[in-house]
Amino acid sequence: MHWNPYIDVRVEVSRAVRASCRQCGAAIDKGAYRVEAVPILGKPELLHVDCAAKRAPDHARRKLVDKDPDWPPEVLEDLARFVPEGVGPAPRSYQRTPIMDLGYDKDAAGVKPCVYCMEPCPGVAGPSHGHAVRAFSLDGERRFHPACIVELAPGLCRRIVVEASDRWPPELKAYFAQRVPAHVLPTPRSPWRHTAGVPALEHAPSARAACRFCSGKIDKGDLRLAREQIYGMRRSPVYFHVGCYAKSDDYHPKMIELVVLRAPDEVTREDLSRIVAALPPKAEEDDDVPALGERLEEIFAWVERKREATASKSAAAAAAKPKLTENIVDIPEGFFGA
Numbered sequence: 001m002h003w004n005p006y007i008d009v010r011v012e013v014s015r016a017v018r019a020s021c022r023q024c025g026a027a028i029d030k031g032a033y034r035v036e037a038v039p040i041l042g043k044p045e046l047l048h049v050d051c052a053a054k055r056a057p058d059h060a061r062r063k064l065v066d067k068d069p070d071w072p073p074e075v076l077e078d079l080a081r082f083v084p085e086g087v088g089p090a091p092r093s094y095q096r097t098p099i100m101d102l103g104y105d106k107d108a109a110g111v112k113p114c115v116y117c118m119e120p121c122p123g124v125a126g127p128s129h130g131h132a133v134r135a136f137s138l139d140g141e142r143r144f145h146p147a148c149i150v151e152l153a154p155g156l157c158r159r160i161v162v163e164a165s166d167r168w169p170p171e172l173k174a175y176f177a178q179r180v181p182a183h184v185l186p187t188p189r190s191p192w193r194h195t196a197g198v199p200a201l202e203h204a205p206s207a208r209a210a211c212r213f214c215s216g217k218i219d220k221g222d223l224r225l226a227r228e229q230i231y232g233m234r235r236s237p238v239y240f241h242v243g244c245y246a247k248s249d250d251y252h253p254k255m256i257e258l259v260v261l262r263a264p265d266e267v268t269r270e271d272l273s274r275i276v277a278a279l280p281p282k283a284e285e286d287d288d289v290p291a292l293g294e295r296l297e298e299i300f301a302w303v304e305r306k307r308e309a310t311a312s313k314s315a316a317a318a319a320a321k322p323k324l325t326e327n328i329v330d331i332p333e334g335f336f337g338a
């Protein structure tokens, strides 16, 4: 299987004079179409169209299958020539990136269109359009009018009312208080806030740590996700039940793929079954691809082969018996760093 860390690929005309392709290192000409590949962690990468078809073939296949209207027909033709045969499309749901947090854009640089209504933002005076709100997602940030973000993320707007932070102007807090429907509860803060890096799967060595999402106990021996904190003096990781991560705003199936791909030796096939059981049901739009559970089985089978290979390599070193399992998961270079 080909595995890549991307949640989506986008096409645009290159405006930069010098930009180089992450795949081949060569320059991308100004005025040429280029692809931006958005990884589950880290910054987007720029690619030539043909390089994108090689580096993220499943996403390229998805654009072809869906005849994605954001992709000009001539670019799709190019993609079609370079996507390797036999590569299926990426799940459509992987392009979904929920809004995880909002920020007040105090000195919004220039006027840009609101991503929801396309009207200038900030625009006409008043709380509904005179301010700019920044919405953060896995794939970056976008600008919205207050009136538009209430439609899209009412729970996060409710949280701004409840938290009453000084960073938001009083008139805007009052506006949200009045506009958010009464039955909408505040969205809980992201359990991943102030953490970074690839989360690790592990068995809890004791029952001392609680899950940051549900505050419930994580029993000794239970499988948990650990992630490093980036703020504060305590560098100790925070922990989650796998099922709680799957329920959080930050959930992305690609992250689960990533942690399974990186699963340490202590993670067993039974653990994998528990992870699969904790996953949300398959998204409706994913009607033409295997379920995440099946993808994880395939990834884990690769992990097991790699373990065997490592084990028999040390055995083979003694017995001088070379052999071994091919690396059949193809991971784009550079994602995990040096």
Ligand SMILES: [Zn+2]
Pocket: 021, 022, 023, 024, 025, 026, 047, 048, 051
């Ligand atoms: Zn290239």
Ligand SMILES: [Zn+2]
Pocket: 114, 115, 116, 117, 118, 119, 121, 144, 145, 147, 148
């Ligand atoms: Zn708007």
Ligand SMILES: [Zn+2]
Pocket: 211, 212, 213, 214, 215, 216, 240, 241, 244
């Ligand atoms: Zn939990």
